[in-house]
Amino acid sequence: MATSTARSSHRANGSRRPLGLVPTGVLLLGAVYCLFPVSWVVVAATKTSGELFSTSTFALGTGFFQNLADLAAYREGVFWMWMLNTLLYAGGGALLATAIAAVSGYTLAKYRFAGRDLIFNLLIGGILVPAVVLAIPQYLLFAKVGLADTYWSVLLPQLLSPYSIYLARVYAGAAIPDALLEAGRIDGASHWTLLTRVAMPLMGPGLVTIFLFQFVAIWNNFLLPFIMLGDDGKFPLTVGLYTMLAAGANNPSLYNLILIGTFLALIPLIALFLTMQRFWRTDLSGGAVKA
Amino acid sequence: MNPRARGSLAPYLLLAPAVTLFTLFMAVPIGYTVYLSLRRTLVSGLGLGKGSRKEVFVGLDNYAAAVGDGELWMGWLRVFGYAALVLAVMLGLALVFALMLDTARVRLARFSRIAIYLPYAVPGVAASLMWGFLYLPSLSPFDALFGVDLLGQSAVTYSMANIAVWGGTGFNMLVLYTNLRAVPQDLYQAARIDGASELQIALRVKIPILVPGIILTTVFSIIATVQVFTEPTALRPLTNTLSSTWSPLMKVYRDAFVTGDLYSAAATAMVIAGISVVLSFGFLRVVRNRAFGEA
Numbered sequence: 001m002a003t004s005t006a007r008s009s010h011r012a013n014g015s016r017r018p019l020g021l022v023p024t025g026v027l028l029l030g031a032v033y034c035l036f037p038v039s040w041v042v043v044a045a046t047k048t049s050g051e052l053f054s055t056s057t058f059a060l061g062t063g064f065f066q067n068l069a070d071l072a073a074y075r076e077g078v079f080w081m082w083m084l085n086t087l088l089y090a091g092g093g094a095l096l097a098t099a100i101a102a103v104s105g106y107t108l109a110k111y112r113f114a115g116r117d118l119i120f121n122l123l124i125g126g127i128l129v130p131a132v133v134l135a136i137p138q139y140l141l142f143a144k145v146g147l148a149d150t151y152w153s154v155l156l157p158q159l160l161s162p163y164s165i166y167l168a169r170v171y172a173g174a175a176i177p178d179a180l181l182e183a184g185r186i187d188g189a190s191h192w193t194l195l196t197r198v199a200m201p202l203m204g205p206g207l208v209t210i211f212l213f214q215f216v217a218i219w220n221n222f223l224l225p226f227i228m229l230g231d232d233g234k235f236p237l238t239v240g241l242y243t244m245l246a247a248g249a250n251n252p253s254l255y256n257l258i259l260i261g262t263f264l265a266l267i268p269l270i271a272l273f274l275t276m277q278r279f280w281r282t283d284l285s286g287g288a289v290k291a
Numbered sequence: 292m293n294p295r296a297r298g299s300l301a302p303y304l305l306l307a308p309a310v311t312l313f314t315l316f317m318a319v320p321i322g323y324t325v326y327l328s329l330r331r332t333l334v335s336g337l338g339l340g341k342g343s344r345k346e347v348f349v350g351l352d353n354y355a356a357a358v359g360d361g362e363l364w365m366g367w368l369r370v371f372g373y374a375a376l377v378l379a380v381m382l383g384l385a386l387v388f389a390l391m392l393d394t395a396r397v398r399l400a401r402f403s404r405i406a407i408y409l410p411y412a413v414p415g416v417a418a419s420l421m422w423g424f425l426y427l428p429s430l431s432p433f434d435a436l437f438g439v440d441l442l443g444q445s446a447v448t449y450s451m452a453n454i455a456v457w458g459g460t461g462f463n464m465l466v467l468y469t470n471l472r473a474v475p476q477d478l479y480q481a482a483r484i485d486g487a488s489e490l491q492i493a494l495r496v497k498i499p500i501l502v503p504g505i506i507l508t509t510v511f512s513i514i515a516t517v518q519v520f521t522e523p524t525a526l527r528p529l530t531n532t533l534s535s536t537w538s539p540l541m542k543v544y545r546d547a548f549v550t551g552d553l554y555s556a557a558a559t560a561m562v563i564a565g566i567s568v569v570l571s572f573g574f575l576r577v578v579r580n581r582a583f584g585e586a
Contacts, residue, residue, distance in 0.1 A: 034407050037457070119306060130564050134316065140323065159316075160313055245420060259420075266412075272412070
């Protein structure tokens with residue numbers, strides 16, 4: 001069917017289709033480039049140490065379960081701790097960050113009050129502040145109050161996301177009609193009721209998007225936990241994999257563990273990514289929230 | 292307009308969590324960095340015993356040292372070369388892919404879009420590990436193809452730029468593509484009726500529409516690439532061509548946590564912040580003047 005419509009429209013537009021199959025071809029090349037290292041790591045995770053260096057790049061190996069067992073045994077199973085830690089940092093952090101962004105975005109979009117623009121600009125200005133300007137003094141300040149090298153030191157600084165607040169404000173502005181809030185107010189609803197019963201449900205789909213972006217941002221963060229943490233039992237996957245590499249770079253027998261670890265680290269995020277396709281929106285200008 | 296909110300405390304209470312977090316984790320750390328950057332430890336005698344070390348105010352000395360530091364300048368040169376490469380290739384590819392996704396009659400568009408966006412879900416460390424192993428001469432399938440050590444002195448910047456391009460193209464493509472989808476299709480239809488080809492529509496209609504989106508993605512990409520840290524740090528164990536001060540941010544890390552010179556680290560961090568702000572705003576000014584006439 002696709003070919004017949006394509007062919008008939010070709011005929012109709014014959015003179016103005018100099019591009020032909022070029023876009024399809026270019027996009028497929030891009031897709032191959034992007035899938036290449038991921039598919040390689042899937043294959044490499046199945047190879048034994050010997051096969052890694054001897055067999056051809058995309059030949060499947062025979063060592064998958066051995067690698068898995070070796071990884072599980074690495075430093076008494078610390079890899080699974082990294083996995084759990086990452087889930088805790090990314091899940092808990094993204095949940096709280098989304099709640100804070102939602103309330104702030106709604107307030108900034110729907111209330112008029114002195115200092116509103118100043119507060120908005122300050123919160124948004126954070127986008128421009130390089131992470132390093134924050135991470136080092138944050139570490140020193142956490143150290144002063146005895147919280148360096150704790151879960152809190154990684155969780156707390158990531159609860160405020162300027163980008164999420166900006167998105168939440170755009171979503172709230174587009175999704176919540178003023179008349180509805182007005183009607184609720186006349187019926188005697190409190191600020192809290194309006195927030196939880198009217199605003200949040202309407203912002204729902206947009207909040208899922210914010211949650212996903214925040215989840216990925218925390219999951220992928222390396223600098224902050226790298227600076228904050230010293231105890232490898234509290235590491236997220238990014239820092240854990242890095243320390244594995246730093247320890248194993250001169251020791252090719254550890255390569256398998258690093259590769260299967262990388263492979264396992266990719267699975268949760270790619271699964272989330274593929275299942276939540278319809279929520280991955282990047283519409284920064286229109287703020288169109290389609291449920 | 293919400294008259295109910297006039298004079299009410301409610302908005303301030305609702306914003307209290309965000310403002311508290313902003314104060315604790317943004318304002319105070321920035322202030323502390325500025326404070327540290329203006330101070331230095333003075334050691335008297337052998338530096339032993341209480342009172343032999345004290346922190347003193349040194350004005351802009353640390354900044355002068357940061358500006359006069361040759362190693363830091365080398366870092367800036369390396370990072371500017373890297374950033375120019377990444378920005379041009381990544382945003383160029385993102386633009387081409389977004390335009391092609393938006394052309395009529397493209398096949399397998401959904402598959403390509405998802406595949407190209409996928410690296411966004413891969414942590415920078417994992418991306419550096421995967422590519423790093425693929426670059427490793429003993430494992431690399433590219434070795435025969437290019438005939439150079441991809442982690443060697445001559446190629447390592449390109450190899451690193453490739454990791455950033457791989458990781459960032461999809462996200463930027465999606466931002467631009469979403470902008471394009473928001474344009475009413477009548478506009479293109481009108482251009483087609485006027486006899487414009489798909490290529491002409493892309494160049495004359497779509498690219499001008501995308502200008503704000505391109506500016507936005509460029510500014511965010513400048514901020515991100517100037518702060519490059521993860522990729523060179525994660526590749527270092529695999530090669531001896533990357534120094535511990537390859538990028539300015541790595542030097543900040545080393546000063547703060549390896550050599551323990553917090554004051555230099557703070558001053559250098561402020562310089563990095565200043566440079567990324569100047570570059571972003573400079574870029575905004577230039578494009579505003581070009582694209583929209585007078586600023």
